[in-house]
Amino acid sequence: MTPEPLPNHLFDAAIALQALGANEFSGATHPAWNNMVGPFGGISAATALNAVMQHPARLGEPVSLTVNFAGALAPGPFTATACPVRTNRSTQHWTVELRQPAPGATASDDQPDEVVLTATVMTALRRDTWGASDLPMPPVSRPLDVPLATSRHMEWLNRYELRPVFGSIPAVWEGQAASDDPLKASLSQVWMRDTPARPLDFCSLAALCDVFFPRIFLKRATMTPVGTVSMTVYFHASSAELTAVGTGYLLGQARAQAYARGFFDQTAQLWSEEGVLMATTHQVVYYKA
Amino acid sequence: MTPEPLPNHLFDAAIALQALGANEFSGATHPAWNNMVGPFGGISAATALNAVMQHPARLGEPVSLTVNFAGALAPGPFTATACPVRTNRSTQHWTVELRQPAPGATASDDQPDEVVLTATVMTALRRDTWGASDLPMPPVSRPLDVPLATSRHMEWLNRYELRPVFGSIPAVWEGQAASDDPLKASLSQVWMRDTPARPLDFCSLAALCDVFFPRIFLKRATMTPVGTVSMTVYFHASSAELTAVGTGYLLGQARAQAYARGFFDQTAQLWSEEGVLMATTHQVVYYKA
Numbered sequence: 001m002t003p004e005p006l007p008n009h010l011f012d013a014a015i016a017l018q019a020l021g022a023n024e025f026s027g028a029t030h031p032a033w034n035n036m037v038g039p040f041g042g043i044s045a046a047t048a049l050n051a052v053m054q055h056p057a058r059l060g061e062p063v064s065l066t067v068n069f070a071g072a073l074a075p076g077p078f079t080a081t082a083c084p085v086r087t088n089r090s091t092q093h094w095t096v097e098l099r100q101p102a103p104g105a106t107a108s109d110d111q112p113d114e115v116v117l118t119a120t121v122m123t124a125l126r127r128d129t130w131g132a133s134d135l136p137m138p139p140v141s142r143p144l145d146v147p148l149a150t151s152r153h154m155e156w157l158n159r160y161e162l163r164p165v166f167g168s169i170p171a172v173w174e175g176q177a178a179s180d181d182p183l184k185a186s187l188s189q190v191w192m193r194d195t196p197a198r199p200l201d202f203c204s205l206a207a208l209c210d211v212f213f214p215r216i217f218l219k220r221a222t223m224t225p226v227g228t229v230s231m232t233v234y235f236h237a238s239s240a241e242l243t244a245v246g247t248g249y250l251l252g253q254a255r256a257q258a259y260a261r262g263f264f265d266q267t268a269q270l271w272s273e274e275g276v277l278m279a280t281t282h283q284v285v286y287y288k289a
Numbered sequence: 290m291t292p293e294p295l296p297n298h299l300f301d302a303a304i305a306l307q308a309l310g311a312n313e314f315s316g317a318t319h320p321a322w323n324n325m326v327g328p329f330g331g332i333s334a335a336t337a338l339n340a341v342m343q344h345p346a347r348l349g350e351p352v353s354l355t356v357n358f359a360g361a362l363a364p365g366p367f368t369a370t371a372c373p374v375r376t377n378r379s380t381q382h383w384t385v386e387l388r389q390p391a392p393g394a395t396a397s398d399d400q401p402d403e404v405v406l407t408a409t410v411m412t413a414l415r416r417d418t419w420g421a422s423d424l425p426m427p428p429v430s431r432p433l434d435v436p437l438a439t440s441r442h443m444e445w446l447n448r449y450e451l452r453p454v455f456g457s458i459p460a461v462w463e464g465q466a467a468s469d470d471p472l473k474a475s476l477s478q479v480w481m482r483d484t485p486a487r488p489l490d491f492c493s494l495a496a497l498c499d500v501f502f503p504r505i506f507l508k509r510a511t512m513t514p515v516g517t518v519s520m521t522v523y524f525h526a527s528s529a530e531l532t533a534v535g536t537g538y539l540l541g542q543a544r545a546q547a548y549a550r551g552f553f554d555q556t557a558q559l560w561s562e563e564g565v566l567m568a569t570t571h572q573v574v575y576y577k578a
Contacts, residue, residue, distance in 0.1 A: 063518065063573060066519070068382050086405075095407055097374070116375075118375075120409060120519075122573075126550040129576070130509075130578040131547075132547075133548070134471045134475045134545050135546045186423045230352075230353040232571060234571070234573045236547040236554070238549070238550055257422065258525040260525040260526075260566075262415050265525070269546060280547060280556070
C-alpha cells in the first residue's frame with residue numbers, strides 16, 4: 001500500500017538539511033517551490049520542522065509547530081538552528097531559526113546573518129489514550145469524483161494535486177462575494193496530496209496545512225497582495241495513521257474568522273479519506289487593501 | 290466610561306516587569322494567580338507579551354502571540370528575555386523566554402537557569418483597511434441576564450467575573466456526555482471580564498483567551514489531569530476597540546476539535562458586547578486518560 005519514499009522527490013530535496021554541528025544545519029531554497037516572493041511558506045515550515053526531526057536529541061513526535069515568517073527567503077543557502085531548550089519526561093520544547101546573510105553582506109563582513117524565520121516546536125512521547133473528534137469530516141464527494149484544479153499561477157502549485165470540492169479560487173475577479181452567508185463566505189474544501197505521490201509524514205502534513213489560497217481572495221474576488229506571517233499546526237495523527245494514509249488524499253477545510261487593519265486569520269482542518277482528523281491549523285496573513 | 294487603570298490591580302501586579310538590561314527583565318509569580326500547579330497560564334502568557342510591550346524597541350501593536358508552557362513556574366522570581374530578532378518596515382518579530390533557577394540550584398552554581406516558557410510575538414504598525422468578519426457573534430442573552438459562575442476551585446478564578454451562557458463546567462462528574470451532537474459536545478459560551486474591573490488592553494485580552502476550563506471536562510465529565518502546552522492568540526482589535534470595551538464584558542466561545550493520544554486542541558473566539566471579534570485563539574492541551 002505504501003511505496004518507499006522517492007529518493008529524488010522534490011519535497012525531500014527542498015527540506016533536506018546537512019548537519020553542521022550541535023543544533024546547526026545547512027539547507028538551500030529549491031526553485032521547484034517558488035512562490036510570488038521567496039518559497040511557498042509550507043515548504044519553509046516543513047524545513048523548520050525537519051531540523052527538529054533530524055536532531056539526534058529529539059524526544060517523540062511533533063504535537064505543535066508555530067512558524068513565523070519574518071522575511072522572504074532569498075534564493076540560495078540558509079542556516080537552520082534547532083535547540084532543545086527544555087526536555088521533560090515525556091515532552092520537549094524546541095526553538096528554531098532560519099538565517100541568511102543580509103542583502104549585500106560579503107564573506108569578510110562581521111555582519112550577522114538575518115533571521116528569516118522563527119519557529120517553536122513541541123514534541124512528545126505520545127501514549128494510546130481515550131480519543132474522540134468533535135468535528136466530523138463534512139460529507140463531500142470522493143476525491144476521484146472531483147475535477148483537478150487547473151490554477152498553476154505559482155511554481156509550487158505544480159507540486160500538489162488539488163481537487164476543490166467547495167470554495168474554489170474565483171474564476172472572475174470582479175469583486176463579487178463568494179456567498180451572502182458569512183459562514184460560507186470564506187469556506188473552502190479541497191482534496192489534496194503531493195504530486196508525484198509521496199507517503200505522508202509529519203513534514204509533508206505541515207506543508208499541506210499551508211496549501212489553501214488566501215481566504216481574502218474568496219471573500220473579495222479582488223487581487224490583493226498577501227503574505228502569511230505566522231502559522232500554527234497541531235498534529236493529531238499518529239505515525240500509524242500517517243502510514244495508513246500513505247499516498248492517499250487528505251480533505252482540507254479552511255475559513256477566515258476576521259479581517260481587520262491589514263491582517264486576517266485562517267482556521268483549517270485536514271482529515272484522512274477515512275475521516276480521521278489528522279491536523280488542525282491556524283494562520284494569520286498580511287493583506288494590503 | 291473608562292476608569293483609569295487601578296495602580297494596585299492584581300493583574301498589573303502579576304505581569305509587572307523590571308528592566309535588568311538590554312532585552313532582559315525580572316518578574317515574580319503572584320499567589321493571587323495560583324492554578325493547580327504554578328500560575329494560571331493566561332497570566333504567564335500576558336507576562337510574556339508584557340515583556341514585548343515594555344521593550345523600548347517595540348514597533349506597533351501585537352498581531353500574533355504563541356506561548357509554549359515548557360515547565361511549571363515555581364513560586365518566586367523569574368527572568369524574562371524579549372529579543373526583537375527581525376524588524377521590517379511595518380512588522381517586527383520577537384522571541385521571548387522566561388527562565389528560573391533549576392530546582393536545587395544555589396547562587397554559587399554555574400548551572401544555567403531552566404527555560405519555563407518560550408514565546409514568539411509579531412507586532413505591526415497597523416493601518417486602517419477594508420475589514421470584515423465571517424463569524425458573527427452568536428445570539429445570546431446579555432451579560433447581566435446570565436448568572437455568575439460559582440466555581441472557584443482555583444485561586445485565579447477569583448480574578449475573573451464569568452457568566453456562562455452555554456456549556457458550563459459539569460455539576461456532576463459521572464462520565465455523562467455534554468451533548469450527543471458532536472458540534473456541541475465541547476462548546477462553551479461565556480461572558481467574561483476582570484474583577485475588580487480593569488480597562489481591557491492587549492495583555493489582559495491575551496489572558497482572557499485562556500480562561501476557558503479544559504474542553505475534556507465538558508466532553509467526558511470525568512476528572513482528568515490536564516495542562517496547556519501551547520497557546521496562540523491572533524489580535525484583531527485596535528487600540529480604539531480595546532478602549533471602547535473598557536471594563537465591559539467579552540463573549541468567549543470555545544470548542545475542541547480533536548482528542549488523540551494525550552493531547553486535545555481548543556479553538557476559541559472573543560467578541561465585544563457590540564459584536565466586534567477582538568481575538569481568535571487556539572491551544573493544545575495535555576491530558577491523562
